Amino acid sequence: METSVIFFGIMAALGYVILQSLFILGVRIAAKGAVEKLPNGRDKDSEMILFPLFKYLTRTDRTKIYYSNEQFALLIQKLRVLMPESPLLTEENSILLPLGDASRVPVLKELNNILxxxxxxxxxxxxxxxxxxxxxDEVFKVNKYLRKPVIQCPICMASYWSVFSYWIPIIYFYGFSFWVVYAGVINIGAVASMNWLLWMRGSAYESQIMKG
Incomplete structure (x- = not known):
């Protein structure tokens, strides 16, 4: 096999990887955005076309996890170092600060600055x-093996969206074989790496623009 054929074959494969990456990142960008809380309490969603899918798959349950036992003791130890002048009496995983205590307000203000x-x-x-x-503690309602490859993680999306960018067209034109599967696995890794590179660079550039 001539060197030129190998070279152009590698360049074609690289170009196809970049093309797939741009396709997948385009899908992810179409789901970008956030929910804005309006003064009347309603949520205003991003207007990106795929954001409703992103919002649905990334729903979470929020749970309060209180400091207790050893973790509470470690936290109090740190607070006593940073607040040497404040009396921090503890009882049952809480700091005692009754309503009538004169130090209540000063301690609360100091905690607000120290924590x-x-x-x-x-x-x-x-x-x-x-x-x-x-x-x-935020726990996602949808399993990570579904939400991440579908829309949440640009790197993970290489595995799911390569169904449309690689598996369907390649199997259609070349049939199903061991080498098609072998190349497909390599393709997923290459596209995932390209997604990471382009997404990180794009995010960094966007941050610079936002900062002015």
Whole structure:
């Protein structure tokens, strides 16, 4: 086989990988956007044509996970280091701050400033007796092996959308064989890598534009 044939064959394969990647990223871009909460409490969805599919597949259940036992003790230890002048009396995984305590408001204000330095995801729940700490755990309702390849993850999308960009046309023109399957597996990996490269570069460029 001549060198020129091999060269042009490799270039053609690379070009086809890029073409598939652009197709898949086009699908992902068509689902891009976010939900905006309006002043009246209603949700305003992105106007991108595939965003409803993205929104449906990425639904989550939000659950409060409270700090307790060892994790609570570690958090209090960090707070005492950063708040040496504040009395942090604890009881049953909470800081005691009764309504009549004169230090209640100053401690709450200081916690508001200190907690982001420890972990920006920590939230505070205040009641009449004191303070509890928690994080929000978001659990996706749709299995990751469905939502990620279909629309959520540009890299994972190479596996699902290659059905349309590789498997259907290649099997139609060349039939089903071991080498078609072998090349298909390589194709998925190559397209996934190209998706990552183009998506990361595109996202970085978009961030620069947004910053002005």
């Amino acid at each position: 982001p330095k420890i972990d920006g995801k920590i939230q505070v729940e205040v009641n009449d007796n004191g303070v509890r700490f928690f994080k929000i």
